[in-house]
């Protein structure tokens with residue numbers, strides 16, 4: 001089969017082989033990005049689902065509009081404004097099929113083949129692949145312990161003044177867990193304005209904070225409509241509902257809506273109604289508080305297990321998010337380490353999976369602490385330690 005240029009680049013990699021479902025049920029996976037099933041508000045959702053289908057089934061089963069279910073759009077917009085300080089009169093919000101679709105629609109709307117997109121290195125593979133599938137030329141700026149390095153960004157923009165987009169995950173970056181401080185957020189916006197570049201701020205982990213003070217999203221500092229904000233319900237309600245949102249200036253949102261119509265007409269209407277009802281009838285902030293408490297214990301368990309079983313590795317304890325980014329001792333190659341770890345019945349993601357440069361190597365691995373139980377975390381990290 002002769003595939004299009006867009007997808008020909010999306011080849012199955014050696015990493016995907018490592019991450020294939022293990023044949024051994026004893027294998028512990030620290031490789032996922034999944035929330036814990038213990039964090040799903042399943043009972044509340046069951047009650048709401050029954051109510052929706054008994055009172056207004058055709059509302060949930062009929063076609064909807066591409067922008068999304070109006071009450072959910074309005075409620076989300078209000079919450080984002082009140083809690084994060086983001087969103088101005090000149091902005092609009094659409095509901096999308098996960099935060100992933102915001103990245104895809106941004107690429108579809110702004111990127112021509114060969115256009116430069118500046119991103120963090122390492123960065124989230126789902127977004128990198130979405131950008132790659134539209135022919136973006138990815139230019140990575142290293143994370144320096146506090147997100148995208150501002151001096152590195154300035155150099156990248158000087159080298160690529162024509163860059164169309166800066167893609168960043170400033171809060172609990174995936175995979176590093178790093179947080180970009182306010183001063184760097186301001187500088188990033190200044191640089192973007194200087195070079196006329198649009199910014200895509202991907203922010204699915206903002207509310208999963210286990211310590212420290214919240215920092216405003218870049219979108220809250222955006223006075224000239226330069227920032228597209230991608231939000232998600234995946235990590236605070238459930239990923240299977242596939243709901244997220246884009247908040248950006250009206251003209252951009254109108255184009256993204258037209259692009260979305262071509263992609264999937266609209267996001268799942270039943271779940272849009274359900275999430276709106278959930279936010280209206282239950283206390284979502286209390287629910288997120290429970291998720292935080294659950295994940296904080298698991299993060300601390302993983303940190304303690306690493307200190308015990310892998311004391312020569314290096315990591316920072318992230319203040320939020322779902323991942324620990326661990327540098328292996330002695331510069332050991334992450335891909336080779338994860339391959340042999342799988343034989344020891346534990347799975348992790350090699351750092352090379354997150355590199356904009358697909359041929360790059362990494363001495364890091366990404367560990368997830370939200371899905372495994374504390375006991376599985378302890379055993380899993382012990383197995384990783386025995387693989388050193």
Ligand SMILES: Cc1ncc(COP(=O)(O)O)c(C=O)c1O
Nearest residue numbers: 033098099100124174232234244
């Ligand atoms: C940084 C980042 N962006 C976007 C997504 C996509 O999330 P979703 O499409 O489920 O909202 C993820 C999921 O792990 C992520 O880590």
